[in-house]
Amino acid sequence: MPRAIVHSGTRAPTRIDFGGGWTDVPPYSEREGGFVCNVAIARYATVLVAPAARSDDISLSADRARDRPLVEAAVRRAGVGGVDVALYNDFPVGAGLGGSSAAGVALTDALTRCAGQSLDPADVAERSRATEVEELGVAGGRQDHYASAFGGALALGFSDRGTDVRSISLTREAREQLERRCVVVYTGESRISGDTITAVTSAYERRDAKVLFALRRMKELAQDMARALESADIDALASLVGEHWAHQRSLHPAIPTRRIDAIVERARAAGALGAKALGASGGGCVLVIARRGLESNVAAAVSALGPQLPFTIAMRGVETSTVESPPGE
Numbered sequence: 001m002p003r004a005i006v007h008s009g010t011r012a013p014t015r016i017d018f019g020g021g022w023t024d025v026p027p028y029s030e031r032e033g034g035f036v037c038n039v040a041i042a043r044y045a046t047v048l049v050a051p052a053a054r055s056d057d058i059s060l061s062a063d064r065a066r067d068r069p070l071v072e073a074a075v076r077r078a079g080v081g082g083v084d085v086a087l088y089n090d091f092p093v094g095a096g097l098g099g100s101s102a103a104g105v106a107l108t109d110a111l112t113r114c115a116g117q118s119l120d121p122a123d124v125a126e127r128s129r130a131t132e133v134e135e136l137g138v139a140g141g142r143q144d145h146y147a148s149a150f151g152g153a154l155a156l157g158f159s160d161r162g163t164d165v166r167s168i169s170l171t172r173e174a175r176e177q178l179e180r181r182c183v184v185v186y187t188g189e190s191r192i193s194g195d196t197i198t199a200v201t202s203a204y205e206r207r208d209a210k211v212l213f214a215l216r217r218m219k220e221l222a223q224d225m226a227r228a229l230e231s232a233d234i235d236a237l238a239s240l241v242g243e244h245w246a247h248q249r250s251l252h253p254a255i256p257t258r259r260i261d262a263i264v265e266r267a268r269a270a271g272a273l274g275a276k277a278l279g280a281s282g283g284g285c286v287l288v289i290a291r292r293g294l295e296s297n298v299a300a301a302v303s304a305l306g307p308q309l310p311f312t313i314a315m316r317g318v319e320t321s322t323v324e325s326p327p328g329e
Contacts, residue, residue: 008322010047010110013040013314014097015147016182016287017278018229018237019244020222022251023215024141024158025197028204032215034158036143037168037225039178040151041311043091045103047110050084066093070103073135077127078111085111091309094190096277096284098144104128105148109318121149121317122165139197151317155226166226174232175313181234181290183267184309185302187259189283196280200251214247221247235273238289242274248281255281263288263305270294270301285309 015038023034067087075085087107091099108128112119119127125145132138142163143156150165157164170178203211221244228236245264249256255277263286264275271294278285286306290298299308 008049008110008113008320010049010106010113010318010320011044012102012106012109012148012318013151013316014043014045014091014095014099014102015040015144016097016184016311017143017147018222018241018287019225019276020156020219021141021143021279022197022200022248023219023222024143024156025139025201026141027201028215029141029158030160033219034141034156035219035222035226036141036156036158037154037222037229038143038147038156039153039229040147040314040317041097042314043097043309043311044089044314045099045106045148046088046090047103047106048084048086048088049110049114052082052084067103069136070100070132071107073131074104074107074111077131077135078108078115080111080115083111083114092186094284095186095309096279096281098147098279100132100138101128101140101144102148104131105145105318107131109149109320113320113322122146122163124318125149125163139201147317149317152313152315153229155223168226168229170229170313171232174229174234177232177234177292179312181238181292181295182311183272183288183290183295183299183302184278184311185263185286185288185306186309187257187263187283187286187306189257189259196252196254196282199254203252211251214250217247218244234289235292238273238291240274241276241287241289245274245276248276257281257283259283259305260286263302266301266305267298270298272298 017038020036105128128145153168155166225240267288271291272288275288
């Protein structure tokens with residue numbers, strides 16, 4: 001009997017990185033040990049996979065031309081052929097939300113299942129990162145891939161032995177506070193992630209004292225953030241985020257921008273307890289955590305500096321649904 005045709009749809013969430021970013025990037029993560037606290041959000045990369053007209057054909061479509069190399073690399077990595085692959089995002093380009101990793105995780109899960117295999121979330125995250133690093137030569141860490149693969153709030157430990165994943169149980173009140181009090185502002189500026197990561201890594205290799213201190217303190221703050229989330233202390237989390245930004249911006253001159261600084265300054269004046277740029281920065285999004293009861297004031301204060309991206313927390317990571325068409329279709 002002819003084999004049924006399988007159509008699949010996969011989505012993977014992006015993330016907000018509260019703290020510890022940069023410490024998940026080798027060689028720091030392997031030599032010193034890194035730690036990241038982040039939370040997945042319901043802004044998704046979505047992949048649709050269907051059989052191509054010919055068994056040896058690969059058809060690609062995407063929201064943007066810049067996505068095509070990633071799609072092509074993921075298809076090569078999965079070793080599949082005869083597929084139509086489409087990639088769509090509901091977040092801005094270069095937003096600092098780990099969007100390329102979310103796309104990579106969604107592609108990895110979809111194409112692996114298309115090949116008749118199934119991977120656990122950690123293996124999905126590692127294969128997605130390997131595709132970026134080995135196929136595309138993209139410098140970067142692991143936290144984004146794990147956030148997309150696992151979902152929810154995570155405490156991630158990195159070392160030469162691998163990645164330790166601990167899910168942080170969020171109370172309903174903590175989730176509601178995060179969704180209400182966290183304001184994410186898109187600067188409209190494009191990130192320079194690859195160049196910035198390379199520069200910071202080079203400074204670490206030179207044992208630059210300022211960079212070494214900042215990375216160590218950012219790791220410690222991320223550990224404190226995980227404890228704050230576990231106790232639903234959003235005020236403490238916000239204060240830690242504010243200190244984290246002081247160290248994060250010191251890593252490289254390209255990390256802060258005038259617009260980012262203006263958002264942080266206005267937000268604090270309006271009642272924010274903490275703020276930081278997301279991702280590698282140089283643009284992208286800024287996270288602002290408002291004091292309870294002053295959410296509207298803070299949102300209004302930064303409204304002229306960029307659109308705000310509403311979100312909810314994504315408690316589940318990458319998800320794939322498949323539909324089999326009867327043989328002969």
